[in-house]
Amino acid sequence: MPGIHPTTYLFAARALRDFGDGFVAILLPVYLLLLGFSPLQVGIIATASLFGSALLTIAVGFLGARRNLRWLLLASASLMTATGVAMSLADDYWLLLVIAFAGTINPSAGSVSVFVPLEHAALTREVSHAERTRMFARYSLVGALASAGGALSAALPDFTTGIGLERLTSIKLMFVIYALVGIAGGLLYARIPKRGASHETSRTPALGPSRAIVLRLAALFSLDAFAGGFVVQSLLALWLFERFDLSLAQAGVFFFWSGVLSAFSFPVAAWLSRHIGLINTMVFTHIPSSVALMLAAFAPTLPLALALLLVRAALSQMDVPTRSSYVMAVVTEAERAAAASFTSVPRSLAAAASPALAGALFAASYRSWPLVICSALKIVYDVLLLMQFRHLKPPEED
Template identity: 30%
Template sequence: MPSSPPPASSLWSPRRLAHESGLASVYQTGPDAWLIILSRSCRMLSYGASALILALFFAELGFPDARIGLFMTLTLAGDVLLSLVLTQIADRVGRRRTLLFGSLLMVISGVVFALCENYWVLLGAAVVGVISATGGDFGPFRAIEESILSELTDKDSRADVLVWYVTLASLGSSIGTEVAGRVLDLLMDETADNDENAPKKGEMRKSTWYAHIGRDTLSVMAVLWFLLSVDSVADGMVSMSLTTYYIDQKFHPAKTVLGHVLSAAYFVSSLSTIFSGPLARYIGLVNTMVFTHIPSSTAVLLFPFPDGVVGTFALLLLRVGLNNMDQAPRAALIAAVVRPEERTAVMGITVLLRTLASVTGPSVTGILAGNDRFWVAFVVAGALRLAYDLGLFVMFINIKLHRHEVVEETATQEDEEEGGREGAR
C-alpha cells in the first residue's frame, strides 16, 4: 500500500517528495518489483544501443533501403507469434520460466549478430530471437512484466510503480545510445587507422492452457486496441532506427553527436516520465496519456521541415522527451478496465496487435526512402499519432475505472463480516 500523503506544510520534505514521485510506492511494493524494473532497464539499454546503429549497420553492409525496411518488418512479424504464444500460456507454465526462455532466445540472437554479416542469417536470428529492430520493447517481456507489477500493486500504487518501470527503462535507453555512439565512432576511427584502404560494405480456466477473456472486457479493449494499432503503425514508420538513418542521410552528423543528442533525448524522457505519476493522480490516466502525447506527435509531424540540424534535433528532443509519458498510464488504464485474471492475456494481445500494426510501417518507409520521399513518412506518422490522441480522449475520457477491483474488495469485506458474525455466534 502506498504511504499516505504528508501535510502540505512539509511540501519539500523527503517524505513528501518520495510520495509525490512514486518512490515510496516502489519501495513498499518490494524486491520483486525492484528486480522487474532493473531487468527492463538492462534490456532497454541494449535496445537503445541497437536503435542507434542497426539501420546504419545494414547500410554499411551495402543493403538497399527497401531491404532495411523489410528486415524490420519481418523482425516485428517474428515477434508476433512468439508474443502471442508466450503471453497466453505464461500464467500456466510460469511467468519466470517464460521470461527465462525469452531471454535465452535473445542471447542466442545476439551471438549470431556478433559473428555473422549475412542478411538472411541475421534475419532468421532476429525473427527467432527477440532482437528489437526499432528500439521499442516488443516481444513477450513487457506484457508479462506489466501483468506481474499490476498484481504486486493495488489501484493506488500501480501507476506510481509503472511510472518508474517506464522511467528507468528510458534511462537505460539513454545510456545505451550514448555508449553506442561513442563506441561506434571509436571503432570506426580504429578501423580507419588500421586499414585506410579498406572498402566499405554497402480470466484463466484451470482446465485449459489459454486464458479466457470476457465479452465485457473485449468490448472495451477492442476500441483501445484499434487506437493503439493506429499509433503503432505510425511508430513503425518512424522508428528510432529509421529516424537516426534519416538524420544521417540529411545532415551527415558525426555518430558521436548523433549518439549525444539521442542519449540526451532519452535522458529527458526518463526525467519527464517521473511526472506522469503525479499527473495521473491529479488529472486522470486518460488526460495524462493524451496531453503529454500530443506535443510528441506534433514533433513527428513537423520533423522533416527544419532546414538545419539544430531545429531537427530540437524536434527530436521534444518527440522522444515526452513520448514515454503515456506508457505507465496506459498500462495502468488497461489494468483498471480488465479483471485481474485477464491482465496477462490482455496485455499480451495488446503487444501482439501493436506489433502487427507496426509490421507495415518500416516497409512503407523503406519504399518511400528509396524513392526520395523519406520525409512523407514523418508527416503521415505524425497525423496518425494525432488521430490516436484525439480518438483516445473522445472514447475513454468518461470510462469507469477499477470496477472489477471494487467488486472484489466489496466481496472480500462481506466475507470478512460474515466470518466475524459466525465467530460471534
C-alpha cells in the same frame, strides 16, 4: 538475496534489456548499410523484427495465464542471448532476415517486445491500485534511462577505430555485448518468486469479461503503433544520417538526451494522471508531441530539427506508463497477461507494416514523408481514444 522485493529484479532486468535495445536500434541500420544493403532492405529487416515479435508476444499472451511467468521470462532472455550471438556471426541478408524475425532485435528501442506482457503481469500483482501508475512510471523511467545509456554507447565503434579495430568488427562485438545482456537478464529473472497459475485460472479463457474492452483498446493502439512504425528509432537515425549527415557519435549523444527527456517525463505523467486522469494524460501530452514531429520534418537546419525532436521526446512517451496502467486497471487479475499481450500484439503487427513503407519512401527520396504520416495518424488516434474511453475510468479515479 532475502528482503529484496520482486519488482527490483524486474526493474533491473528491464534496465539491462533496454540498454541493449538502445544501442542496437542505432547500430542496426549502420551495420546493414556497411554490409552493403539498401535503405529499403533495412526497412524490411525492421518489419520482420516487429512482425516476429508480434507472433512471440501473442504466444506468451496465451501461455501467461496458464504458465509460470518466471519460466517464460527465462526463455525470452535465452532467446535474446541467441539473437545477439547470431547477429554477430551473420552477414547474409536472408539469414539476417530470419534472425530478425525469430529473435528479439528491437529496432524501436521501446516496449515492442515479448518481455512486455510478462513483466506487466508480474509487476501488477505486486502493487495496489493506488500505486500501480507510479510503479509503471518508475518501471518506464528505469527503462528509458537505460535505453539512453545504450544509445550513448552506440558511439563506441567510432572510438575503437582509433585503436585499429575495424568499424564492422566493432559493431559485431556490440551484438556480443547484447547477448551477454540477455544472460545477465536471465540471472535476474531467476530470482523472481515462482508463482504458477491457480487451478481456477488455468481453466478460464485467457480473455473473459473484459474481452470487448481489450479488443477496442487493441484496435486503437494498433493505429498508434502503425503510425509510430514510420519513425522507429532505427529509421529516425537513418533519416538524420541521410538528411543531415549525422555521425554515429552525434547520433548517440542526441538519442541519449532524447532518452533522458523521455525518462523524466514518466514521473510527470504519473503526477499528471492523478490530477486529470489516465486517458486525458495520454491524449493531451501526445498531440503536441506529434505536432513537434511534423514540424521537424520540414526543419531546414540540423539544430532546429534536433530541438523539435527533443520536444517530441519530452512529450511523446508520457502515454507509456499511463497506457500500461490503464490496461491493467480495466481488466480482471486473471486476464492481465493476456490483456497486456493482446494490446501489444496488434501494436507489433501494425508497427511491423510501416517500417518497410518508410524504407520505400526513403529509397524514393521522400525522406521526410514518414515523419509527416506518423504525426497525422497519431493525432487521429488521440482523438479517437478520447472519444471512446474518456468515460471508462480505472478504480482509483471512481
